[in-house]
Amino acid sequence: MKASIGGYAQAETVAHAIALLGEAGGEGRILAGGQSLVAALNLGTSEGDMLIDIAGIAALRGVKLDGDRLVIGALTRHCDLVRDPLVGEHAPLFAKAAPLVAHDAIRNRGTIGGSLAYADPAAEYPACAIALDAAIILEGPDGTREIPARDFFTGLFETARAEGEILTAITVPKAQDGERHVIREGTRRAGDYALAGLAVVMRDGRHRIGAFGLGDRPLLCQGAMAALDQGDVDGAVTALAQDVDPPSDAQASASYRRHLAGVLLRRIAADLGVAP
C-alpha cells in the first residue's frame, strides 16, 4: 500500500515545528527518520496526516554532556548511537541496543527520538530508557517539560506526550564507575522485533530491569530487580514471570515469551557475575 497523507511541511526550528503542530489541528504527525512512521502509513493505519518533517532541525541533533547527565538529541540516529564516543562512555546501554534495532539500512535513518515517541512495546530503546532511569524532554506551546521515562510510556503506542508537544531529547544519568549495562533479546531472525527482551543496568550493586516485548509498554520489573539485588537469580526469574504481562500473537504465545524472559534473565545474571 501507499502512504496517504494530508500534507507535508518542513520545520526550520523547534518553535516552527510546534507552530505547525498547532496549525495542523490534531492531524499533525512528527516525521523524523520515518522508519516507523512511514511503515505505519504504508500499512494504512491512518490517513490524512499532516507530516511535520523535523529532520532538518539542527538543534535536535547530537549528543552532549550536561553536568552529571548525558543529553541525546532526538534526531540521533541508531547508527550514530553505535559509534558516538559519549554514548559509548556514559550510556553504553544505547550503544549496545542500537545494533539490535532492525537492519543497517533502517539504522542509517531511524532516530532515537522517533523510536521513543512511537513507543512500540517491543522496541529496545523505551526499555533501555526506563532501565537507565532516563528522562524524556518535551517541548510544546507552554514551554519545556521533563518527564521520567517510567512515566512516559503509558500504553500500547501511547505516551505522556501531549498532542502539541515534540520529543526533543532524552537525558541519561552518566554511567558511574563500575556500572554495568547489558541487553539481551530473543528474535526469530536478526533485526526483527524482539519476542522478548531485557535491558539491565547494575549501578552501585542495585539492578534496574526494563522489559520489552513483554507487555503493552516497556515494563520496570521491580520484583525481579529486588531478588537480583539479593543475588537470588532463581527468585528473580520467578518474580519476573509476575512482573511481565506478555501478549500472545502469531509470533509467540504469552507462556513462551514468559519462559524466554526467564532464560534471558539467567544469561544476563551470568553476564553480570551474579551468583547462579
Place this chain on the structure above:
Amino acid sequence: MTQSFRDRIDLEMTVNGEEVELTVPAGRHLIDVLRLDLGLTGSHVGCEHGVCGACTLIVDGSAVRGCLTLAAQLQGCEVWTIEGLTEGGVIGDLQKAFVERNALQCGYCTPGMLASAKALIEADGVPSRETIREHMSGNYCRCTGYEAIVDAIETVARQRAGETEPQARSGATS
C-alpha cells in the same frame, strides 16, 4: 490543507550522477519516484514496510530503504540505484560473483541484496560469514538458498582485501 502544508513537493536531487528536478506528491516514496517518475525499475518494491529489503538503495553513501523514505526528505541528496551502480562498475565484482556462484533464484531481491552487500563490504573489510548472515538478514526474501549469497559476498570481500582467492594470491606474488 493549510498554507504551510503542501501536497506536492518540488524536488532536486542527484540520481545516478545526474541532476534531476521534478514535482512529486508529498507522500511519494523514494522507490516510487525512481520507478514510476524516472523509469528506473531496477530497484524493486516488495513488502513496503521495510522488512524485505528488495528496495534497498544507496543515498549519500549509505544503504536506505526506498519504501520507508519519502522523496520529500531527500532534497539535495545523492541517490544510486542498481542501474547507476552497474553502469559505474562499482559492484561489477559482486555481480560477477553472484552470477558465478548462482547466488540468486528468482532474482527479485537481488538488486537490494547487492546494495546491502556493497555497504557491508565497504564498511567491514572482510566480514565473517556470521556477520554477512546477520547483515544480509535485512534482505531475506522468499526463495531461501542464502548459502550461495554468503559465498559470493565472502569471495568478493576477500578479493578486494587481496586475500586467499587464488587469482588475487597469484597477482600479489608476481
